[in-house]
Amino acid sequence: MTTTKETSAEIDAAAAAWAARVDRGPLSAEDQAALEAWAAVDPRRAGAYAKALAVSVHLDRAQGLGSNFAPKTHPAAKANERRRLLASGGVLATASVIGLLGYGALNLRGRLKTAKGDIRRAPLSDGSAVTLNTETTIRTVFDSKMRRVDLLRGEALFDVAKDAARPFVVVAGQVRVRAVGTSFTVRNRDDGQVGVVVREGVVEVWRGSQGKPVRLAAEHAVDVGDAGALQPTQVGAAAVDRALAWRQGQIDLAGLTLGQAADEFARYSDRRIFIDDPAVARLKMTGLFSASDPDGFAKAAALSLGLRAVEQADGVRLSRG
Template identity: 55%
Template sequence: MRLTSTPPTELRESAAAIEAAALAWAAKADRGPLSAEDQAALDAWAAVDARRAGAYARALAANAYLNRVSALGADYRPPRRTMGRRAIMTGGGALLAASLVGAVGYGVLQHRERIVTRLGDVRRVSLAEGSAITLNTDTVVRPELGRNERRILLSRGEALFDVAKDPSRLFVVVADAVRVRAVGTSFTVRLRDDGRVDVAVREGVVEVRRGDGPAIRLQAGDRQSVAADGAVATERLALETIERGMAWREGRLDLTGLTLGQAAAEFGRYADRPILIDDPEVARMKVAGVYNLSDPKGFATAAAMSLGLETTPTATGVRIGRVGGR
């Protein structure tokens, strides 16, 4: 597929609409080889916006690797078909990432059904009313779908919410004492171990409120952090930066702007092979780049080389330190 940028004069298509169309195309491709007419239509569709090809690759990854998986991990089955060169060239990176992460699955989320992802798993589910939730590693959500409100309880981890428009029923994500309200938008919510809640808006507008405090409106490109003590920090970012922060959906981790210590902690969210850093000065060194979530050792080796450090294997992971222990 030939990828082009979306002309600035065109109305920007929502991520939810793109992913819905991508799922439809992937389902059709999964039933058998596309006809020449269908292949041409798929090419034309993907050429309009680079996001479409990425969404199609992720949908193919889910179909090819875990279409028959209802329980994560142990029930993994190999792909049912061999992918053509065109699909491999377009979505190969996403497919590899999906298989390495361990679980990218699609299903329908029922009322009050508790959905859990284990360490290293990523899973996408759909609500019966049309919204979709993509759960990051070690995440727990539970929907409470009422007549006047669609409430999602996030008790652990991080999730991306692609919300179907329904003005008659509010869509609210509750993470600890923080409520995030949205109507027809796309955003992530992360509940950290220290009680801090991070919200990043990909599309549309959301309102964030802690307890009985005032509601703060965020729009696409805004990222906000609400500390356990109520302190709020908001920053305005480019949409490309917001998207890079969601690279975990494709099995990747964007470390731009992080310290080595922060990067090691992020990798720790996805694998039980820790990256250990004993020297505080080393932990404060800056890193950059995009890495595979399933390869913390590879990241540690690359980071050590670029920073003039060395790695030492441990019983369960790897340690990064100064050369010769200096």
């Protein structure tokens, strides 16, 4: 029954408390059920919870994404300011966030997706959590024997709750990644390969239904193509952190050419970096850059490499000076 006594301020305060709990880590199955039951009482609760989550996502990303991402009146804040904004109802960030009841459906049978430039973290019904990078779509199917997530597009970080009776399997095309309790990323690349990076624990990776699994320990990675043996490599903690820089709205350009960097920025922004000269496109520049500021990167590249950066209506063009 919908309550008529609860005020909007009281709903916002309760929603903020739930969002703060989610912000500290994945909810247990019992807490997730309690959260869904709380939201089902009054439609206003789901909306308030979505708003509170948006504030949390907004503040987590603000420092990395720069001024183009956040409303000017609400700059990046530390954890204590996040709590203050949540408690007061806050503001709705530009990152899109779906309501609580949507999360419940997604955990069992539906989809979750992000738009270009959006990063979203969602709890799953088993106590795990998933963080979706830009332009990512997943579909979850959990039953009594297996927890399956189809990565239909993009890139996601999975923080998996331990459940030995139900393996956690991510399916990306022909690639399978299996874990019990661990943390790892999976990315569908434009060239058709699937990249896997393990942050914690151990996962098994294989290709096709009859493929032989290859084990990856923490700080290891593998790129899986259509054919050939899987060759895991040890990348180290620093490389794993750089691979996950997108969670803070940053792009790691280590080892990338300017052409590849331009493609990476295009994943996050409609502002494009145009390079007509193949020799310029092959030049390299390293470092971490804000994903939402392709113009800033292009200008920094021009300054460092002796190039010319010309702003256009839809982006910036790099060429020899």
